[in-house]
Amino acid sequence: MSGPIVGVIGILVMFAVLFLLRIPAAFTMMLVGFLGVTYVTSFKAALGMIGPDLWNIFSNYGLTVIPMFILVGEFVHYGGYNNSLYYATYRWFGHYKGGLAITTIMACAAFSAISGSNTATAATMSSVAIPEMKKYNYHPMLNAGSVAAGATLGVLIPPSIVLVVYGLYTGQSIGKLFFGNVIPSAILTVLIAATVFYICYQHPEWGPKGPKSTWRERMKALPEIIDILILFAIIMYALFTGVVTATEAAAASCALGLAICLIRRKLTWKGFIASILDTLRISCLVFMIVAGATIFGRFLAVTRLPFEAASLISSLDLPNWILLWIILICYIIGGCVMDALAFLLISLPIFFPLVMAMGYDPVWFGQVVCIVTTMGSIMPPIGICCYIVAGMAKDIPLGTVFRGSLYYIPAYIISMAILMLSPYWTVLVLSDLVK
Amino acid sequence: MEILERINNFLNKWLVVVGGIAVLALMTLATGNVCFRIFGAPYRGAYELVSFLGAVVTAFSLGYTQKRKGHIVVDILSETFSPGVKRVVDSVSYFITMIFFAIISWVICRWGLRIAASGEVSETLKIAYYPFILCVALGFAFLCLTLIMDFLNALLKKGGNPAS
Numbered sequence A: 001m002s003g004p005i006v007g008v009i010g011i012l013v014m015f016a017v018l019f020l021l022r023i024p025a026a027f028t029m030m031l032v033g034f035l036g037v038t039y040v041t042s043f044k045a046a047l048g049m050i051g052p053d054l055w056n057i058f059s060n061y062g063l064t065v066i067p068m069f070i071l072v073g074e075f076v077h078y079g080g081y082n083n084s085l086y087y088a089t090y091r092w093f094g095h096y097k098g099g100l101a102i103t104t105i106m107a108c109a110a111f112s113a114i115s116g117s118n119t120a121t122a123a124t125m126s127s128v129a130i131p132e133m134k135k136y137n138y139h140p141m142l143n144a145g146s147v148a149a150g151a152t153l154g155v156l157i158p159p160s161i162v163l164v165v166y167g168l169y170t171g172q173s174i175g176k177l178f179f180g181n182v183i184p185s186a187i188l189t190v191l192i193a194a195t196v197f198y199i200c201y202q203h204p205e206w207g208p209k210g211p212k213s214t215w216r217e218r219m220k221a222l223p224e225i226i227d228i229l230i231l232f233a234i235i236m237y238a239l240f241t242g243v244v245t246a247t248e249a250a251a252a253s254c255a256l257g258l259a260i261c262l263i264r265r266k267l268t269w270k271g272f273i274a275s276i277l278d279t280l281r282i283s284c285l286v287f288m289i290v291a292g293a294t295i296f297g298r299f300l301a302v303t304r305l306p307f308e309a310a311s312l313i314s315s316l317d318l319p320n321w322i323l324l325w326i327i328l329i330c331y332i333i334g335g336c337v338m339d340a341l342a343f344l345l346i347s348l349p350i351f352f353p354l355v356m357a358m359g360y361d362p363v364w365f366g367q368v369v370c371i372v373t374t375m376g377s378i379m380p381p382i383g384i385c386c387y388i389v390a391g392m393a394k395d396i397p398l399g400t401v402f403r404g405s406l407y408y409i410p411a412y413i414i415s416m417a418i419l420m421l422s423p424y425w426t427v428l429v430l431s432d433l434v435k
Numbered sequence B: 001m002e003i004l005e006r007i008n009n010f011l012n013k014w015l016v017v018v019g020g021i022a023v024l025a026l027m028t029l030a031t032g033n034v035c036f037r038i039f040g041a042p043y044r045g046a047y048e049l050v051s052f053l054g055a056v057v058t059a060f061s062l063g064y065t066q067k068r069k070g071h072i073v074v075d076i077l078s079e080t081f082s083p084g085v086k087r088v089v090d091s092v093s094y095f096i097t098m099i100f101f102a103i104i105s106w107v108i109c110r111w112g113l114r115i116a117a118s119g120e121v122s123e124t125l126k127i128a129y130y131p132f133i134l135c136v137a138l139g140f141a142f143l144c145l146t147l148i149m150d151f152l153n154a155l156l157k158k159g160g161n162p163a164s
Helices: A003-020 A025-040 A043-058 A062-078 A081-093 A099-112 A118-135 A140-155 A161-170 A174-180 A182-202 A215-221 A223-241 A246-263 A269-303 A305-315 A320-337 A340-357 A362-376 A384-392 A398-406 A409-421 A423-431 B002-038 B046-067 B083-118 B130-156
Strands: none
Touching: A003 A025, A003 A269, A003 A305, A025 A043, A025 A269, A025 A340, A025 B083, A043 A269, A043 B046, A043 B083, A043 B130, A062 A081, A062 A118, A062 A161, A062 A223, A062 A246, A062 A269, A062 B002, A062 B046, A081 A099, A081 A118, A081 A215, A081 A223, A099 A118, A099 A140, A099 A182, A099 A223, A118 A140, A118 A269, A118 A384, A140 A182, A140 A362, A140 A384, A140 A398, A161 A174, A161 A269, A161 A340, A161 A362, A174 A182, A174 A223, A174 A362, A174 A423, A182 A362, A182 A409, A182 A423, A215 A223, A223 A246, A246 B002, A269 A305, A269 A340, A269 B002, A269 B046, A305 A340, A320 A340, A320 A362, A320 A409, A340 A362, A362 A409, A362 A423, A384 A398, A409 A423, B002 B046, B002 B130, B046 B130, B083 B130
16 A cells, blocks of 8 residues: 555544544544554554654743743633723723624734633633623624634734644744734734624614713723733734744743732632643643644655645646635635644645645745634534633523624635735735844 | 542642642743843753743643543534443543553653663753653653543443543
């Protein structure tokens, strides 16, 4: 049996194990990767590979940025900044039709500027936004859908765990990826907010107007979000100047975040312990997915499947943009059936060399992939953000959350199309500035 | 069975405590190095120590994360299984993963001991780094122990626990 065929069989076996045996995605990739290397080389060679490989991943300096970015988000979350952010943005947007939904999206965007996780953003914002929208008789689809779509910004807006993992996996600068992400994040945030306007235009009764705040109240609410802006600015400035590593920037913002929470007496001892425990759990999850994908990627490399697939697809007489859309459709389908980060890491060994062979910029491709990955978290049947929102809003069924979220899918597609139309003005104009 | 469960909980709790201390130490060390750099005297070993602490953070959370069923499982198909089938599938998957991680723990431990025997030290600080490798092996051993508990629970208790 030729190497690439073994690779294809390996992928099929991995999906079979994943779907039928209920083994976690990270363990499955690791196990199938290990057995695949054993088959292609030998058991001894596979054993010799896996020990050092796991040590190298666990002790990878670049990956230590992950627990730090998760920890700062957790401190801010348990410090109760979600409430401050929500009510500050409410003062500015609450009086429009669908204003509470727009408030939710803007507050999600602000929270995402310090949290790299969509699940944390979904859980945090659900607890504040859903009861408020219920109070003003918002339609459940607009209510839950806006929280789920807003929460996806958690993995898009820097610091983004998806971009960190992408950067480390493909050897791209985290600073360039974060700066290149500023305009795409802004585009998607505006488009998601515009979707709310569209929904309220179509169904005016879904999002009634809230009371209007005075200018005095609006200005008074601003200091509530200054802490978050300071933390975000520190991370971005440090990465922009390149004077510190991404881990150091994340650690410094973490220490500062903790200091601010303590000085303002926002973080309790219980909240502090919960922050640490959540950080350990989420970091472990991400590290194990990276480890699993690395070992599975090694197996694919041994079979030469990625190289053969890249040369086969590049030999097809199709324009690059069609090939790119085919890849993105694979990501959309993949995001529907399994966790987006796991699918991203499984697919990168195959798609990344192909995209590079087509001549696309790796930083730009990272942004496109990040948006499509983000979209996966609200796509049925396994969109994680929808599950969290449905779990938090006990009386809104999961189906309603998914239906409400589907309104926002065009926003993601349009964002990707805009990025494709002008890679320079949407991504590279800022990423190229990073030293 | 209950005694085993209690021992597993106790040991995982202490591992999480060490993991938590490690994550705070990582934060302090990396932040401290930023301050030292501002004053023109960065600590040369920070890079290595942060990496080693990162390994401890992840390895010592392995058992806890499994205990909390924190790993991502794709249950889109298996959700349709009957409880009996789910219990069998869970028992099989726990058994397979427990064997696999026992092998991994053993391989990393053996490799760490080989590094210790060779006297290999880290590049910058010139310290023996095999204890950190052994910590990773220990983390996988505790993951294996937690999977053994999950396996026994799925096998002996009615209904069983989902894999995640």
